[in-house]
Amino acid sequence: MAINISDAFARKLGAFVALSATELDVLSRLHRRRRTFVAGRDLVHQGQSEQAAYILASGWVCSYKSQPDGSRQIIDFQIPGDFLGLRSILLHTSDHGIQPIVEIEAAEVRKQDLLDAFAHTPRLATAVLWAASRDEAMVVEHLVGLGRRSAMERMAHMLLELGARLALVGMGNKTGYDCPLTQYHLADALGLSAVHVNRVLRQLREEGLVTFQGGHVAFNDYPGLVALAEFDPTYLDQVGPLLD
Amino acid sequence: MAINISDAFARKLGAFVALSATELDVLSRLHRRRRTFVAGRDLVHQGQSEQAAYILASGWVCSYKSQPDGSRQIIDFQIPGDFLGLRSILLHTSDHGIQPIVEIEAAEVRKQDLLDAFAHTPRLATAVLWAASRDEAMVVEHLVGLGRRSAMERMAHMLLELGARLALVGMGNKTGYDCPLTQYHLADALGLSAVHVNRVLRQLREEGLVTFQGGHVAFNDYPGLVALAEFDPTYLDQVGPLLD
DNA sequence: CGACCTATTGAGCATCTTCAACATTCGTGG
DNA sequence: CCACGAATGTTGAAGATGCTCAATAGGTCG
Incomplete structure (x- = not known):
């Protein structure tokens, strides 16, 4: 229990x-x-x-x-x-x-x-x-995304990061994961309008990269998505603290 | 010494x-x-x-x-x-x-x-x-700016924040401060192009709010700038830790 | 059923970028 | 002390990206 x-x-x-x-x-x-x-x-x-x-x-x-x-x-x-x-x-x-x-x-x-x-x-x-430091690193990476990535890249990056984090606790893998977020949540996180989030998701779907529908994220082309987002999970994978 | x-x-x-x-x-x-x-x-x-x-x-x-x-x-x-x-x-x-x-x-x-x-x-x-927590709060505020503020607001906010921080160590006040940043630095910080930074600075100057020139920031209309940026320095002024 | 939340799509528009040219400042070596 | 080059600042014009407004559709829940 x-x-x-x-x-x-x-x-x-x-x-x-x-x-x-x-x-x-x-x-x-x-x-x-x-x-x-x-x-x-x-x-x-x-x-x-x-x-x-x-x-x-x-x-x-x-x-x-x-x-x-x-x-x-x-x-x-x-x-x-x-x-x-x-x-x-x-x-x-x-x-x-x-x-x-x-x-x-x-x-x-x-x-x-x-x-x-x-x-x-x-x-x-x-x-x-x-x-806690890893969380801070994620915030920093998020800041970089808002400052220097396009809407498509930001979306791809966010979906990949969530996937990587969920995989760590056994709730996702490279094929996808369940996701309760609405498009409004994504908009508020990515600094976009909800309307544009919708268009971006459609484009990602039409290009065969990811499908975000019905509370589920399906990676249709994981390597392609990683390439688009320039996703480098180093900031998540960092080795643990020095435990002498 | x-x-x-x-x-x-x-x-x-x-x-x-x-x-x-x-x-x-x-x-x-x-x-x-x-x-x-x-x-x-x-x-x-x-x-x-x-x-x-x-x-x-x-x-x-x-x-x-x-x-x-x-x-x-x-x-x-x-x-x-x-x-x-x-x-x-x-x-x-x-x-x-x-x-x-x-x-x-x-x-x-x-x-x-x-x-x-x-x-x-x-x-x-x-x-x-x-x-350190205060620094993290500043990063968060920066993230909010990139996600939800216009170029003018972002610039105004950044110049005000720097002013408030400098005032804390006796290097600035509400009339202005010395600032070694180039427009490229501001661009890289605010997620803008250097060209646009230049235009934004010009507009702020022409509206009589701030002057950023020759390594010096001069607040020409502090309250007006605060209003434009919706600058709320709470995240900088927070009371210290509980020191029981 | 009706209210409300979420998703979807079109059209027009604002903001910001890119490209390009030119001006200014500043440090360095002649 | 001047000349030169590099870095920085300035401005225009054209174009892309993403926003707003607006209308519509599906879904869920009381």
Whole structure:
């Protein structure tokens, strides 16, 4: 049961850092305070003071920042195994909102429990900080995409990155994955209009590269897509932290 | 002398966290390994393994990521008092390059020295981590700009943000600041062509908002510029970490 | 059924890019 | 001290990319 929930997180960390039985145990104990959240209602509100962080067990979530003019920019999507709100546990306010895209299950992690876990199993602390740095690298890569890639390239890159991340937790492979995002989500993430997202998706489909339909992404020509996006997964694959 | 070098860094941290004499002393000791770097030659290379980090004492620096097609995207600019390469000290590779824009002075910080300083003065560790989180918040804000703001708004926002950051270390105020950036730097940071940067700057000048000329930024209508950019410096001004 | 959310497509338009030419500044060597 | 070249800044014109507005269709859920 607990094993089931902690699966994705442990699997992700374990892909880069060998975790001992003790560490896995501490990890699973962090998952006890399990909760369910409905789609659309924010977990963390922009500007709010927040003590708790979460480990996402199932479902998808997005972090976003709302603009005064009403538009919003999605910073990143989070998938099972991802840590939510780590920064707002270290600091004490959140500069962005966190919203479930579908109904999700997440384990609430109290600030004190996390700090205790870190104190007792330093390797775990290093692993989590490594994961946080990887998240930051993804944000940077996203920024590069918005600044220097065309709409087609951005879309291809995003679909590939999500695929690579999902593959790490056993929820996808090079043929495709299930994806609950709407075209509006993609638009808000990629800095495009929803209309243009639709056209881009059509073109990618007509060129036989990817199909995004009915909640499923199907890679029809994986190498072709990688070439179009100039997708270099180095920033995801980085070796784990030095664990002397 | 050491006081002089550590000035900007201590001043920045001190603006948010009250530092004791002991902490200031530890801080100044971190600045001993002072070095000079010429403009244009990278301090840290993209993809390189790097042990050392730096505290920038004078001059400007940019972090950037090069694309396979030759274009580059500047992630952020660093100014005196900023920490360089903190992530590459925690992990062990850098996913981006760091390049001096002018000749700079920086204090090299060895991994071990930093960890020692953190161990002896935890408040200092918290303060530095707070600074790192603030940097991340700036990257996020930059991402939002690229995704959801027009060229004019982006430019206005960037010039205002730099002004606010410089003011924190006593190098600028609401009337303006000295700025060594070329229009190419701005283009690479804002995701625009250099040509368009030139037009945008002209328009901002003609509308009496800012003047960017001869290495100097002059705010001609600060409130007007803030309104245009919808500049909300909350993400820079955040209160310091909880230092219980 | 009706309301609402999501997806789709067309037409016209704004923003920003590219290409090209030219001006200006600045450092360097003659 | 001047001449030259390189880097930076400036401007015009043409074109591409992506946006807005608008209309329509399918799907889901109460």
